[in-house]
Amino acid sequence: MSWDVVVVGGGSAGCALAGRLTEDPRRRVLLLEAGTAVSDAAAFSPDVRDVASLAAADPDGPHTWDVGVELLPGKHTRVGRGRLLGGSSAVNGANHLRATRADLDAWPGWSYEATLPYYIRGERDLDVRGPLHGDRGPVPVVRPAGELRAPVTERFLAAAARVGVPAEPDKNGDQPPGAGLVPGNVRRGVRVNAAMAYVLPHLARENLAVRGDVTVARVLLVGDRAVGVECADGERIEAGEVVLAAGSVCTPQLLALSGVGPPDALHTAGLPVRHELRGVGRGYGDHPSVYLAFPDPGDGLHPEAPGAQAVVHLDAGDDPAGDLEILLFARPFAPDGPCHLMCALQAPESRGVMGFASGPGEPPRLEHRYLVSGHDRARMRQVVRRAGEMLAVGGLALDPTRGSDDRALDAWITAHLTTSAHLCSTAKLGPASDPDAVVDPELRVHGLRGLRVVDTSVLPTVPRRGPAATALMLGERAADLIAGTVAEAPAHPA
Numbered sequence: 001m002s003w004d005v006v007v008v009g010g011g012s013a014g015c016a017l018a019g020r021l022t023e024d025p026r027r028r029v030l031l032l033e034a035g036t037a038v039s040d041a042a043a044f045s046p047d048v049r050d051v052a053s054l055a056a057a058d059p060d061g062p063h064t065w066d067v068g069v070e071l072l073p074g075k076h077t078r079v080g081r082g083r084l085l086g087g088s089s090a091v092n093g094a095n096h097l098r099a100t101r102a103d104l105d106a107w108p109g110w111s112y113e114a115t116l117p118y119y120i121r122g123e124r125d126l127d128v129r130g131p132l133h134g135d136r137g138p139v140p141v142v143r144p145a146g147e148l149r150a151p152v153t154e155r156f157l158a159a160a161a162r163v164g165v166p167a168e169p170d171k172n173g174d175q176p177p178g179a180g181l182v183p184g185n186v187r188r189g190v191r192v193n194a195a196m197a198y199v200l201p202h203l204a205r206e207n208l209a210v211r212g213d214v215t216v217a218r219v220l221l222v223g224d225r226a227v228g229v230e231c232a233d234g235e236r237i238e239a240g241e242v243v244l245a246a247g248s249v250c251t252p253q254l255l256a257l258s259g260v261g262p263p264d265a266l267h268t269a270g271l272p273v274r275h276e277l278r279g280v281g282r283g284y285g286d287h288p289s290v291y292l293a294f295p296d297p298g299d300g301l302h303p304e305a306p307g308a309q310a311v312v313h314l315d316a317g318d319d320p321a322g323d324l325e326i327l328l329f330a331r332p333f334a335p336d337g338p339c340h341l342m343c344a345l346q347a348p349e350s351r352g353v354m355g356f357a358s359g360p361g362e363p364p365r366l367e368h369r370y371l372v373s374g375h376d377r378a379r380m381r382q383v384v385r386r387a388g389e390m391l392a393v394g395g396l397a398l399d400p401t402r403g404s405d406d407r408a409l410d411a412w413i414t415a416h417l418t419t420s421a422h423l424c425s426t427a428k429l430g431p432a433s434d435p436d437a438v439v440d441p442e443l444r445v446h447g448l449r450g451l452r453v454v455d456t457s458v459l460p461t462v463p464r465r466g467p468a469a470t471a472l473m474l475g476e477r478a479a480d481l482i483a484g485t486v487a488e489a490p491a492h493p494a
């Protein structure tokens with residue numbers, strides 16, 4: 001059987017794309033997911049549904065790819081990325097923050113104005129109304145309020161104001177960076193993942209088929225045209241168009257397994273070279289971060305409340321869009337443990353490189369090369385110091401960084417360094433004149449026909465806010481790109 005479109009990866013972008021594409025009953029779409037595919041939202045396990053739990057992201061758990069990452073030479077960690085229908089949106093923090101205008105305006109051929117209609121179309125914002133917000137989309141968006149807002153959240157926001165951080169009351173409202181509540185894709189304590197929003201309500205559509213437990217091994221190429229995919233068990237599936245939506249780790253790996261990538265890296269992995277594209281898996285970005293712990297004030301937190309409640313975005317000095325983030329986790333990660341401020345660098349200069357695995361279903365090796373630049377190290381010190389100041393001013397703990405000179409603080413940061421798990425740009429979009437671009441602004445792989453990438457791989461840089469909402473926006477907009485009906489931006493206040 002042949003399909004009009006085969007979407008590889010039922011994650012954030014893949015679900016949004018498949019849901020939107022099949023609104024046209026003439027288009028037949030097959031969505032393939034390597035992990036389990038439930039057919040009913042209630043069938044997701046409690047840790048996947050419960051927004052208060054981060055347990056589903058355990059790299060040893062049943063819902064994840066276990067991705068090894070080298071943060072700095074010799075310093076390793078593991079990231080659990082979603083491997084189930086819903087993808088990483090089913091295991092993540094459910095923080096639903098749009099990229100900033102500065103991020104979007106820097107994407108070749110894209111812009112804030114071009115993406116706004118798709119952020120709006122995807123959401124049903126239950127708190128904020130107005131021309132910048134949607135009220136009919138499939139993704140509910142709420143901010144912690146009433147009994148779901150922790151008392152420590154108020155103290156955090158008050159501390160931010162006392163150290164001079166301006167308020168940013170609507171984090172998705174195109175406002176200057178500041179302090180505000182975290183919008184979340186949540187409804188009554190349930191993490192509303194992309195499958196719940198975009199796919200499961202539409203399983204009755206005759207033109208939509210969803211298959212779980214199918215790992216795609218490579219794209220089938222005839223000459224310069226993609227004609228389908230081959231699965232790990234040898235099954236071949238024909239398609240008019242193949243869309244890779246396997247996420248920023250597995251999509252470049254799939255391109256490599258298909259012979260598409262930088263020749264030296266393909267040779268190293270023992271893979272044939274079918275089509276040279278030097279940007280695959282190279283020059284990617286992610287947010288380096290560290291956690292500052294502080295004693296749980298013991299105010300109590302409603303069991304349905306999200307852990308990440310409020311966030312500060314700051315300009316370190318030369319980035320008015322805000323290149324630093326301080327995110328309050330009001331719920332301890334472990335019983336009787338401390339609460340945390342996550343301090344992150346949102347516009348890092350450091351760029352990573354991927355080493356490909358030679359077999360399907362095996363994750364590649366990731367070298368993030370964090371903090372190689374002095375500018376990145378200086379900004380990390382700054383965000384930790386600002387967070388420490390806020391803790392001290394908020395009476396939450398003594399500033400643990402006070403008195404630390406740069407050298408001592410660098411050592412502390414290196415020892416505590418981790419990643420926000422926001423990997424992007426492993427198959428970035430750009431014009432054909434950019435030798436590092438992998439897809440064009442319509443998300444078609446350069447030099448090949450019938451093959452697109454629609455996931456966070458294509459973002460030219462990691463956005464200054466978490467990429468989850470942007471992954472959904474990509475799926476939304478890609479559906480219109482494929483249909484040839486890209487929406488115009490509505491008039492709205494600048």
Ligand SMILES: Cc1cc2nc3c(=O)[nH]c(=O)nc-3n(C[C@H](O)[C@H](O)[C@H](O)COP(=O)(O)OP(=O)(O)OC[C@H]3O[C@@H](n4cnc5c(N)ncnc54)[C@H](O)[C@@H]3O)c2cc1C
Nearest residue numbers: 009011012013034087088092093095216247456466467468
């Ligand atoms: C633990 C964690 C917490 C996070 N928290 C937040 C947050 O709170 N806010 C935020 O903004 N961002 C967050 N992020 C990042 C954000 O969730 C991701 O960037 C985003 O969801 C990625 O979307 P995607 O569509 O690119 O890929 P994914 O959602 O990861 O989807 C890729 C899908 O493809 C499937 N797949 C892969 N390979 C194959 C194959 N060969 N064959 C078939 N299927 C395949 C995968 O199983 C997966 O389902 C978090 C990420 C993690 C890992």
